[in-house]
Amino acid sequence: MPNDALRVAAIDLGTNSFHMVIIEESPEKGIVEIDRVKDMICIGRGSISTKMLDEESMQSGVAALKNFLVLASQHGVTRDNILAFATSAIREAKNQHEFLRRVREETGLKVKVISGMEEAEFIYYGVRNAVKLRATNDLLFDIGGGSVEFVIANQEGVKLLESRKIGVARMLERFVTVDPVSEREITLLEQFFSAEMVSSVEAAKRLKVKRAIASSGTAENIARMIHSMHGRESEGSLNSSSFTRSEFERLYRTMIPLNSAERRKMSGLDEKRVDLIVPGLILVNILFRMFGFEEVVVSDSSLREGMVLHYLQHHSSSRPSSEEEIDIRRESVYELGFRCNWNQRHSMQVARISLQLFDTLAAEHGVDEHYRELLEYAALLHNIGTFISISSHHKHSQYIIQNGGLRGFSPSEIEIIANVARYHRKSPPSEKHPGYLALKPKHRHAVDVLSGILRIANGLERGHRRNVERVEMVEKNGVLVLRLSTQFEPEIEIWAADQLKSLLENVLEKPIAFCRA
Template sequence: MSTEKLRVAAIDLGTNSFHMVIVEESEAKGIVEIDRVKDMICIGRGSISTKKLDKGAMEAGVAALRNFLVLATQHEVPVRNIIAFATSAIREADNRQEFIDMVRRETGLEVKIISGKEEAQFIYYGVRNAVTLRDKPDLLFDIGGGSVEFIIADKGKAHLLESRKIGVARMMERFLTTDPVSEHERKLLEQFFASEIFDSAEKARELGVTRAIASSGTAENIARMIRAGKDAEGGDALNQTGFTRQEFENFYKSVISMDRAARRKLTGLDEKRVDLIVPGLILINVIFREFNLREVVISDSALREGMVVHYIASMRGRKGSCPLDIRRQSVIELAHRCNWHEPHSRQVARLSLMLFDQLKPLHGLKPHYRELLEYAALLHNIGVFISISAHHKHSQYIIMNSDLRGFAPTEIDIIGNVARYHRKQPPTEKHPLYSQLKPSHRRAVDVLSGILRVANGLERGHRQNVQSITMRDEPKRIVINALARYEPDIELWAVSGHKEWLEEVLGKPIVIEASLQ
């Protein structure tokens, strides 16, 4: 298998918009996004009823693709690694071949028209690359302009792959003539949606689905608007955030009766979705009801990201079309982007996990926190990429603003805080990013940062000296014995100044002993 860097550009020719994502993949760093661009072409404008792509829209599409190719070339993507897939509006148009030929003639780009089921498959790959799927099946759905894809999947496989012709542009053209939408048209659209998704909902009920993962601009816009209404200070990242059924219903009731002018004023709504958001809201309302969902989680990866991971897997000769552990891959990618000192960081992580395991009777944290400790340890020093001075604070900032894939926002907050407190002042409620955590998470940060400080001390010489750790819990003290390859003077000196916080958290003095192999 080749280990050279591979750059790929994936273009998604959707009904409403054309998107391109450019990535670089290598064995060391995994998949790293280089750039992305979107152009709201509306290639499907008017084609739902006429079955023909508008000439002006085709010309605009070609112009957009020409610009995409220039950008890909500037990012040094080989022409052979630029892939383009066309979806609902183009695949259903009678003059689709005319457009495909036009694109090939004027840009040299070969566009592949994919089926609805293929589209669902690629969306599944893309979502798996951004959101951690569970043992229990979830509903995945992607709202496009011409079609909506429904996937029921768990972390092992997809149980259902379907595509329905109920995209927001199609539904707006077919059903909506009033603004604000009349009750009559709303009910007609609700009934149509319910009939189209009946079979998928039946399958979901059989499998006990209660959560959905949405991967589309429509769902992202709704999530952003709901967030703006409850948290004006929230960040831009949406991946693995979302909204509950109650949050959505409250928002839906307040917005569905608005006219165009009122919708324009909504914080978070894309100007070009002012009209399309109406059928989108109605559809998600029906999805919540028919699938009996508790919440919708957002995935910022979908079709084009799925195209990328599938293409790279085929180029590399790998089985499967997505990483087995997106959380770990995302952490390692970030570490490499920040030029981490890998041997040191991996040693600190290894020692941290040993301490976590042996101190478990005393700290009582659930196994889930063990994983977060490992990632904080791997990333604790990446702030040096910005500056050695106060690098612990820089590490926290980078972690909390890097959109780590597969993590919930609270998990990223914990990882960032633990890395922040690997040195210098221990956690204090005077620090806003720590004080805003709920009490159980502050307790976890206290324990994990205490462990990380000790592990970091035991690797002070950056020489991977300590081979293993054993712990004795005595009535009045904790004794930690470090087995070393060489005389561990520097490590013992360092840890003596790092253990005070863990002693306070665990309520016992800690004695560090050492022995040689």
């Protein structure tokens, strides 16, 4: 671990499960996840109505925390940098002090019990570091075991924080008595959810919320089941993926009539959520109905990630303040570059030239402005595959981008960036390549254009001397002439670009030539 790196572990003692995430933060690499672990303790089992944590659950909880601390120690996390927050079930238990005393005596860990509003605020910190918030307001909701947190926020900050006692374990214990769930129990749950969400719905209408972002195990399980129903693999992160109202309704109609044994066979469903998913599905159905959303975006970052980020804001000089706007997409790209020991100066020069080419050729390629940003990120990351091997490094770059945990991008955007980087050299895009073929037709066309531009930009930085300062295009007799403003004679740059221009020529259906301005 570098001397200037800081490792932090955050433990979330939730109603259903205890989670721990371990991260490393350093000035260059930013935040890197080292490990994460989950144990479905179900500390809230039976305590929703009795307000008492049972003995078995407390013993299991202490044992899980002991294991977490051993793992944190093995990863080099000091005790001073281990955070532990307890939420709804422990917060409401009459014997919470007994459990917290045992934890402290047997593990040395001091657990802080946080309020529902604090929980909502930490969730906001976590989500905004994983999904790019918009200028318009978004609704963030996190479905826990004991409570559900609602946050309305945009890229400037929080507009509303609410916590409601409608978590899935609480609702399962209170309302669901038969398996499969009965129509009467569904109606009771719907009525209870609706009554509890009135103020959030009114605020969402007043603040003109258009999009929903969900962060929780329930939401991820729903997304994985939907992916499975569509025959899509979803073993990795689902961050910034989404599911539509119609996709959800199809899953809902399939799942609700099933009993627990039948639900257990559903691909994508965590075995320990077989019963909890029932009130979860009913809740999400009501959310779609009351808020009028047509789509829900998934965030894989939530409370514990927010705990870490909040901690780092007070313990790391390199992190922005909580009120400072974060460009998570750019930050994430730079972090991945640093993790792969990128040549930053070369990559930034290639990106700068790529954007100039995109702009000066805009009338020729006609690609939507949205793809300009993706071109820049592909250019910044085009060479990171050399971290694995120089040979076929374009293919390694594609793989790293696809699996590097980029934050703030939708899955389709990551695939576009990865494909553009993959085609910056060697063979051009081809429908024989599964990754390219899987793209939508409009995305394939964008990849054709962007990778053609990136090839030329890479050629114009062939000598790694940042010679090209500006690129402008003039058309002469049907030829697109790219005029280069340079510091020195650009023989090597023009020679290299000439070798790489054929893809863009084919896409634009016009010849390309180069000259010094």
